[in-house]
Amino acid sequence: xxxxxxxxxxxxxxxxxxxxNRANEDMLRLNPEYSQLxxxxxxxxxxxxxVYFEIEKEILEEQR
Numbered sequence: 001x002x003x004x005x006x007x008x009x010x011x012x013x014x015x016x017x018x019x020x021n022r023a024n025e026d027m028l029r030l031n032p033e034y035s036q037l038x039x040x041x042x043x044x045x046x047x048x049x050x051v052y053f054e055i056e057k058e059i060l061e062e063q064r
Contacts, residue, residue, distance in 0.1 A: 005037045006048075007055045016052045020045070 009019045023038040041048040 002037060002040050003051060003055065005033055006051050007059075010052065010055050010059065016049055019052060020048065 006019060009022065014022065019037075020041050023034060023041045029035045029038055040051075
């Protein structure tokens with residue numbers, strides 16, 4: 001699902017812009033998982049940013 005994809009990219013050190021750029025690369029659209037992420041970012045960037053920062057908050061809380 002979208003959250004797990006965004007979380008994995010976040011954990012790999014990608015910034016929110018990098019996650020978006022990565023999602024928009026044609027090569028990654030061939031992978032259904034990234035295609036879903038790409039559509040998510042294009043259709044509703046506000047939600048995509050929200051999910052990214054929500055995941056960031058979750059990870060920071062888990063690290064406490």
